[in-house]
Amino acid sequence: MSWDIPTLFRRHAKEIARSLRRRGLSAETAADITQDTFVRVLASPPKESAGVHNPAAYLFRISRNLRIDHQRRERLLVRVDLSDTEFAEIADHSPTAETIVYDRQRLAxxxxxxxxxxxxxxxxxxxxxxxxxxxxxxxxxxxxxxxxxxxxxxxxxxxxxxxxxxx
CATH class of the missing domain: 1.10.10.10 (Winged helix-like DNA-binding domain superfamily/Winged helix DNA-binding domain)
Known part of the structure; x- marks a missing residue:
């Protein structure tokens, strides 16, 4: 079976994104996971011996697995709301290693x-x-x-x- 990725994308990308949105993801995250789904298929298409006869179902299964992985990662992250001033205080104003080397060369x-x-x-x-x-x-x-x-x-x-x- 030949996988025509552009055609599959045109036919199923909107449906996959819509399905991800219905499961609580933002539009941006759904779009990212949809793209990741097709990248996954491009990077390693199913083997002929895998017996995949329904590409749409295969794509939806990949997107579902990616959504689950995403939601697991999100649960592990600690989110903190900061004001602009609190966020600015976090910034590290020390120079990078490249800047230090460059400045030392110029000083020499x-x-x-x-x-x-x-x-x-x-x-x-x-x-x-x-x-x-x-x-x-x-x-x-x-x-x-x-x-x-x-x-x-x-x-x-x-x-x-x-x-x-x-x-």
Whole structure:
């Protein structure tokens, strides 16, 4: 016997979903189980020796078994109604492992790029960026004009950016 799945789906999918809805499932769950029924048949059709002479009955039996499995799983789940704020508190805001590795790589590249800078440019960058000094305060600390200090900082940022974009 040949199983023409598209034809069987057109003929029986609505009936299977309707039958699942009558047994208390939501429309979405019934649609999911209906699709799972046909996926199950696609993945492993009945053997010729199984003697399946009524494909519709076979499909309904599979959907019934899937419904029972679904309802068993649902009984095991504990449902809790949470407000939006309670739900937001559950979220884990810690970075993923991939983010940690990526950030560490970028930090290592930044350190290497800083080490490549001339001493005065690196000192200006560190005072401005890490020491949180303004450009005028940085200029005064290293004994340069504000314009020259700004050029050093721009060069430092461009150099670091060029190294990081190579990642």
């Amino acid at each position: 590249l930044t350190r290497a790029a800083l080490a490549e800078l001339p001493e005065r440019t690196r000192r200006a960058f560190e005072l401005h960026r890490l020491g949180e000094l303004t450009i005028a305060e940085t200029a005064q600390a290293i004994g340069l004009s504000t314009t020259r200090t700004w050029i050093l900082l721009r060069d430092a940022y461009e150099h670091i950016d060029a190294r990081l974009n190579g990642l």
